Amino acid sequence: EAGVTQFPSHSVIEKGQTVTLRCDPISGHDNLYWYRRVMGKEIKFLLHFVKESKQDESGMPNNRFLAERTGGTYSTLKVQPAELEDSGVYFCASSRRPGGHTEAFFGQGTRLTVV
């Protein structure tokens, strides 16, 4: 079974530019999560999809962040325009069941650096 894959693995962009991160979850996993880890801090929840629907986006920092999951398969997370404080590692995770009561499988992350 293929794991969760994320693209790109690294991205360096200038402040004000746009970046789009992609996540392909494990096939058959309806639940898809985006998390972010800023240097040395916790892996912080951003949002949760169930299939193509946003179940919870209360962790999104502001309206410069837009996540989509068209067709309930892969998901994208767009940051526009990027700010310096958006730097960090963005993780995607997927699970068969929701609610944080079962293993979440993580991608390798996208390290975003805004300069």
Added chain:
Amino acid sequence: GENVEQHPSTLSVQEGDSAVIKCTYSDSASNYFPWYKQELGKRPQLIIDIRSNVGEKKDQRIAVTLNKTAKHFSLHITETQPEDSAVYFCAAPDTGRRALTFGSGTRLQVQP
């Protein structure tokens, strides 16, 4: 929502020694407590988890203990080896949010 505190932030031990990482949580309804290990440059991976109907679970050199009354759980690694060096994250479910809430991570360094 759930709040998870993890300590210590860094831990250095000699090879063969034991390592203990502790976490506390706030939501008394939480009933699933996983531990993830993230090696340098790799994805976080589940290494052990425990549900609230048991107080301890072991898998070879790693074990997790849970005290529901005190709302804390711990990861114990015995006979540490250099390949145990990694960042370890504890987590607990945010039942309102229906997602895991993670601790801030512990960087474990095992000195050969």
